[in-house]
Amino acid sequence: xxxxxxxxxxxxxxxxxxxxxxxxxxxxxxxxxxxxxxxxxxxxxxxxxxxxxxxxxxxxxxxxxxxxxxxxxxxxxxxxxxxxxxxxxxxxxxxxxxxxxxxxxxxxxxxxxxxxxxxxxxxxxxxxxxxxxxxxxxxxxxxxxxxxxxxxxxxxxxxxxxxxxxxxxxxxxxxxxxxxxxxxxxxxxxxxxxxxxxxxxxxxxxxxxxxxxxxxxxxxxxxxxxxxxxxxxxxxxxxxxxxxxxxxxxxxxxxxxxxxxxxxxxxxxxxxxxxxxxxxxxxxxxxxxxxxxxxxxxxxxxxxxxxxxxxxxxxxxxxxxxxxxxxxxxxxxxxxxxxxxxxxxxxxxxxxxxxxxxxxxxxxxxxxxxxxxxxxxxxxxxxxxxxxxxxxxxxxxxxxxxxxxxxxxxxxxxxxxxxxxxxxxxxxxxxxxxxxxxxxxxxxxxxxxxxxxxxxxxxxxxxxx
RNA sequence: GCGUCGGUGGUAGAGUGGUCAAUUACAACAGACUGUAAAUCUGUCGCCUCCGGGCUACGAAGGUUCGAAUCCUUCCCGGCGCACCA
Numbered sequence: 001x002x003x004x005x006x007x008x009x010x011x012x013x014x015x016x017x018x019x020x021x022x023x024x025x026x027x028x029x030x031x032x033x034x035x036x037x038x039x040x041x042x043x044x045x046x047x048x049x050x051x052x053x054x055x056x057x058x059x060x061x062x063x064x065x066x067x068x069x070x071x072x073x074x075x076x077x078x079x080x081x082x083x084x085x086x087x088x089x090x091x092x093x094x095x096x097x098x099x100x101x102x103x104x105x106x107x108x109x110x111x112x113x114x115x116x117x118x119x120x121x122x123x124x125x126x127x128x129x130x131x132x133x134x135x136x137x138x139x140x141x142x143x144x145x146x147x148x149x150x151x152x153x154x155x156x157x158x159x160x161x162x163x164x165x166x167x168x169x170x171x172x173x174x175x176x177x178x179x180x181x182x183x184x185x186x187x188x189x190x191x192x193x194x195x196x197x198x199x200x201x202x203x204x205x206x207x208x209x210x211x212x213x214x215x216x217x218x219x220x221x222x223x224x225x226x227x228x229x230x231x232x233x234x235x236x237x238x239x240x241x242x243x244x245x246x247x248x249x250x251x252x253x254x255x256x257x258x259x260x261x262x263x264x265x266x267x268x269x270x271x272x273x274x275x276x277x278x279x280x281x282x283x284x285x286x287x288x289x290x291x292x293x294x295x296x297x298x299x300x301x302x303x304x305x306x307x308x309x310x311x312x313x314x315x316x317x318x319x320x321x322x323x324x325x326x327x328x329x330x331x332x333x334x335x336x337x338x339x340x341x342x343x344x345x346x347x348x349x350x351x352x353x354x355x356x357x358x359x360x361x362x363x364x365x366x367x368x369x370x371x372x373x374x375x376x377x378x379x380x381x382x383x384x385x386x387x388x389x390x391x392x393x394x395x396x397x398x399x400x401x402x403x404x405x406x407x408x409x410x411x412x413x414x415x416x417x418x419x420x421x422x423x424x425x426x427x428x429x430x431x432x433x434x435x436x437x438x439x440x441x442x443x444x445x446x447x448x449x450x451x452x453x454x455x456x457x458x459x460x461x462x463x464x465x
Numbered sequence: 466g467c468g469u470c471g472g473u474g475g476u477a478g479a480g481u482g483g484u485c486a487a488u489u490a491c492a493a494c495a496g497a498c499u500g501u502a503a504a505u506c507u508g509u510c511g512c513c514u515c516c517g518g519g520c521u522a523c524g525a526a527g528g529u530u531c532g533a534a535u536c537c538u539u540c541c542c543g544g545c546g547c548a549c550c551a
Binding site for chain 2: 289290291299300314315317318319320321322352353354355357358381385386417418419420423424426427428429454455456457
């Protein structure tokens with residue numbers, strides 16, 4: 001058990017800040033069933049993230065391991081901070097509507113996360129938005145047609161009383177009803193006021209906040225640094241305070257290495273509010289498919305955890321050999337000594353790196369789609385790319401005889417335009433999958449059922465009605 | 466607010482009246498090769514086409530001109546400098 005815990009706090013970890021050693025101690029006790037309180041671990045998440053990829057998964061998988069020891073994971077949806085950070089600066093807040101939106105996003109997010117984390121058990125998982133304590137009654141601005149009513153009982157008779165949405169009472173009702181903390185059954189509602197914010201700010205200094213590398217780079221480059229950007233770390237810190245108030249404690253915050261500064265600010269904010277400061281764990285960043293850039297949606301070099309098993313397998317196979325060990329370390333559950341072994345093999349050039357990568361791909365697919373799917377994906381990959389035959393899950397379409405190939409392929413979304421089709425024809429990229437016979441006629445029509453191949457990875461099996 | 470420099474295709478970034486669907490690099494796609502969708506080399510890379518050409522596009526809207534990404538006007542957005550306020 002001790003070694004598991006050790007691996008839990010070292011593997012793939014960039015920095016682990018636990019000055020009092022208290023977190024590790026709690027963890028060890030928890031593992032032995034001797035720590036009755038919750039160990040609360042915070043992860044800040046973006047309110048608008050539809051696609052979770054393996055980069056996020058590094059953190060999620062770590063969290064899952066913490067859950068397995070019995071820790072409670074809190075997703076902190078930074079909807080408020082995202083809103084003020086928004087350069088569009090939509091000052092008006094329409095909480096009910098936005099919250100419905102945020103809730104929906106959070107739900108799809110949590111659904112995806114459910115592949116990794118245990119999200120069903122309230123003892124092990126919970127989530128909350130930070131607008132819950134950062135938004136005040138006066139921030140509300142409700143649409144005029146919004147219906148607000150309250151059951152009022154007088155002399156044992158109950159009636160629904162309607163209120164104008166932007167009246168004080170109307171806002172108060174919405175405010176009260178939209179508190180997530182209330183649903184979590186917390187004893188009191190924690191809310192941050194200007195007073196509270198300033199109190200916390202007394203413990204921060206300008207030099208420390210502007211010390212952040214990112215800020216320094218910008219200042220040196222003659223760029224601007226806005227006040228609200230400087231306050232970001234403080235607000236995130238206050239989130240930790242809020243979590244501690246709502247859930248009893250906030251023992252650890254986890255994030256990517258790029259979040260280290262912000263997470264450390266949380267410690268200061270907590271100390272300022274006389275709360276035991278959280279420990280901080282930052283995890284190594286997983287490189288993307290190109291092997292150099294950080295895996296991210298904007299670089300389009302990511303493997304989404306919702307990717308189909310075949311795509312996922314193929315994408316893993318496309319990573320450069322150099323990052324194989326990193327992927328094993330960060331994206332699989334392969335034991336550490338096993339990884340050392342793999343690194344050794346790669347270094348000695350004894351085993352074909354392709355085979356090692358295939359194992360990597362298989363393990364990664366298995367995490368998200370199961371062993372069975374991983375096996376299938378591998379078989380498909382081998383047959384498609386090594387033996388150059390048709391994959392099993394080829395897209396199928398039925399057309400009547402005489403239909404133009406362009407139309408089929410276009411309507412099936414295999415090419416984006418007729419121009420692209422013409423190009424592919426010119427390049428000799430379209431061929432019969434079995435006979436390898438190249439189709440070179442731009443106006444080729446479908447007369448018999450056949451399976452066609454466009455390039456290396458696009459397949460379509462066409463059947464005559 | 467004043468001044469100044471900018472806003473170009475998926476991204477970066479040339480182009481400053483016709484030869485511009487727009488140099489180049491990256492990304493992407495295809496072909497060859499291979500150990501894989503790696504690397505490398507070659508090609509393609511707005512849309513439509515009866516393959517003659519047509520249409521749409523260089524922040525937005527107008528204008529000048531035979532002709533505008535390129536010149537003018539207004540507007541929107543961004544960088545930088547200065548000032549005002551505190």
